[in-house]
Amino acid sequence: MAAAAAAAAAAAAGGLLHLGASRVPSRRPSAGAAPRLRGASCARGRHPRRRAPPPLAVAAAEEAYTGAETELLDALAGVQGRGRGVAPRQLEASMERTRRWRALFRLWKHWETNSSLIEGSWQLIFTTRPGSASPIQRTFVGVDSFKIFQEVYLRTDDPRVINVVKFSESIGELKVEAEATIEDGKRILFRFDRAAFNFKFLPFKVPYPVPFKLLGDEAKGWLDTTYLSQTGNIRISRGNKGTTFVLQKSADQRQLLLSAISAGTGVKEAIDDLTSSRQGIEADLNTLAGEWQLLWSSKTEDESWSFVASAGLKGVQIIKEDGQLKNLVRPFPGVSLNASGNICKNEDGNNFNLSINKGAIQAGGLQFPLDARGEFAMEILYIDNKIRISNINQHKLVHVRIANRT
The missing domain is CATH 2.40.128 (Lipocalin)
Structure with missing residues (x-):
C-alpha cells in the first residue's frame, strides 16, 4: 500500500x-556552410590568448x-x-x-x-x-x-x-x-x-x-x-x-533541443531552430576551452572506432586555451581510446582546423598505439557557456560542457 x-x-x-538563458551565444553561421575532411593543419607553438568578448543581450x-x-x-x-x-x-x-x-x-x-x-x-x-x-x-x-x-x-x-x-x-x-x-x-x-x-x-x-x-x-x-x-x-x-x-x-530553444535528444525524435529540427534564431559572438579558443561531453551525433554507425576517436564523434572532448585537444572514447568497460592533437581558428568566421597526430588504446594497465591521425575542419554552429553545436566532416554534434577551462 x-x-x-x-x-x-x-x-x-x-x-x-x-537550461537557463544562454550567456555566450554564438554568431549564426553562413547558410550552406559545412565542414569537410581536408588537409589544413594548425600552426605549431602556443596560441595567443584573447580576452573573450562580453555576452550579448539575449531575448x-x-x-x-x-x-x-x-x-x-x-x-x-x-x-x-x-x-x-x-x-x-x-x-x-x-x-x-x-x-x-x-x-x-x-x-x-x-x-x-x-x-x-x-x-x-x-x-x-x-x-x-x-x-x-x-x-x-x-x-x-x-x-x-x-x-x-x-x-x-x-x-x-x-x-x-x-x-x-x-x-x-x-x-x-x-x-x-x-x-x-x-x-x-x-x-x-x-x-x-x-x-x-x-x-x-x-x-x-x-x-x-x-x-x-x-x-x-x-x-x-x-x-x-x-x-x-x-x-x-x-x-x-x-x-x-x-x-x-x-x-x-x-522552456527556451536550448531546452527543447535537449528534450528532443532525450526523446530521440526531432533533434535535427530542434538544432535548425536553435542555430537559425540565435545571434551572438564569434567563437574562439577561449569560448571552446573546457571539457565537453557528447550528447548526440547525427551519424556514427558506419565509422570505425579509430575515426570516431579521431573526429571526436563519441565520448568526451577536452580543449585547452593554448589549442591542445584530446578526444576520449570508452567503447567497452575497461577499454578506452584517446586521440590528441591541436586546434586552431581559421580567419573564416567560426571555422576551426583540427589536427590529430597520435592515438592510443588503453585496456587495464596495458596501452597500445592507435592510428588516429587525421585533419578535420570544424564549424561552430552554436555555443554558449553550457551547450555547443558543431559540424565536422558532415556530422552534426551536440556537446554539453561538464567542466570549465582546464
Missing part, C-alpha cells in the same frame, strides 16, 4: 533537462532569468534521469547549487504559496533524492523521454495539485490528482484522490489501480515552496519526504 501511494506521487518526481523572454537562476539551471544541464544516473561529481555540484540557492533566497517573501505566480503547469527538471522513491517512481524519474509536470490550481473552488507523466505524443499520459489546501500561506497540503491513464489509442481513460481512500495518511503529503522567482519562471519546492524539486514553467 505504501509503495502504491509513493507511486502516485511519482508524477511529480521527474522531468526533462532544461526578452530569457532576460526574465536572474544571474543566480541561470547559474542553477546551467548546473543542472546534462543531469540525466533527473539525478538518478548522474555521475557523483555532477550530482554533488548540482545539489550544492540547489542548497546555495535556497539559502540565498530564504529571506525573499514573494514566494508565498498564495501568490498567483504559483498557478499553472510546471515541468520538473531535477530532484535531489530520486533513490528514496518507490520502484515505480524511480522508473519515471530515470526515463528522460518521459516529460513530467505538476499543475497547481489553488485559486479555484476546487483547489488541486495534478501530477502528469507524459509518455509521448503518440502514447498518452498518466494524471494523478490531489485535493489541496493552503496552510499559513506557504505550505500546500494535499491528499491524492484519483488517477487515470489517458492513452491516445483508446477512446476511454484507464483508472490507475491505487485505492487512495483505503490508504489513509499514506495518501497525504505536503509541499513547501522554498523559492518562487519574481517572474514566476522558476520554483524550488520541498516535499514531506525531504525531497527537493526544481521546476520550470517555460
Whole structure:
C-alpha cells in the first residue's frame, strides 16, 4: 500500500533537462556552410590568448532569468534521469547549487504559496533524492523521454495539485490528482484522490489501480515552496519526504533541443531552430576551452572506432586555451581510446582546423598505439557557456560542457 501511494506521487518526481538563458551565444553561421575532411593543419607553438568578448543581450523572454537562476539551471544541464544516473561529481555540484540557492533566497517573501505566480503547469527538471522513491517512481524519474509536470490550481473552488507523466505524443499520459489546501500561506497540503491513464489509442481513460481512500495518511503529503522567482519562471519546492524539486514553467530553444535528444525524435529540427534564431559572438579558443561531453551525433554507425576517436564523434572532448585537444572514447568497460592533437581558428568566421597526430588504446594497465591521425575542419554552429553545436566532416554534434577551462 505504501509503495502504491509513493507511486502516485511519482508524477511529480521527474522531468526533462532544461537550461537557463544562454550567456555566450554564438554568431549564426553562413547558410550552406559545412565542414569537410581536408588537409589544413594548425600552426605549431602556443596560441595567443584573447580576452573573450562580453555576452550579448539575449531575448526578452530569457532576460526574465536572474544571474543566480541561470547559474542553477546551467548546473543542472546534462543531469540525466533527473539525478538518478548522474555521475557523483555532477550530482554533488548540482545539489550544492540547489542548497546555495535556497539559502540565498530564504529571506525573499514573494514566494508565498498564495501568490498567483504559483498557478499553472510546471515541468520538473531535477530532484535531489530520486533513490528514496518507490520502484515505480524511480522508473519515471530515470526515463528522460518521459516529460513530467505538476499543475497547481489553488485559486479555484476546487483547489488541486495534478501530477502528469507524459509518455509521448503518440502514447498518452498518466494524471494523478490531489485535493489541496493552503496552510499559513506557504505550505500546500494535499491528499491524492484519483488517477487515470489517458492513452491516445483508446477512446476511454484507464483508472490507475491505487485505492487512495483505503490508504489513509499514506495518501497525504505536503509541499513547501522554498523559492518562487519574481517572474514566476522558476520554483524550488520541498516535499514531506525531504525531497527537493526544481521546476520550470517555460522552456527556451536550448531546452527543447535537449528534450528532443532525450526523446530521440526531432533533434535535427530542434538544432535548425536553435542555430537559425540565435545571434551572438564569434567563437574562439577561449569560448571552446573546457571539457565537453557528447550528447548526440547525427551519424556514427558506419565509422570505425579509430575515426570516431579521431573526429571526436563519441565520448568526451577536452580543449585547452593554448589549442591542445584530446578526444576520449570508452567503447567497452575497461577499454578506452584517446586521440590528441591541436586546434586552431581559421580567419573564416567560426571555422576551426583540427589536427590529430597520435592515438592510443588503453585496456587495464596495458596501452597500445592507435592510428588516429587525421585533419578535420570544424564549424561552430552554436555555443554558449553550457551547450555547443558543431559540424565536422558532415556530422552534426551536440556537446554539453561538464567542466570549465582546464
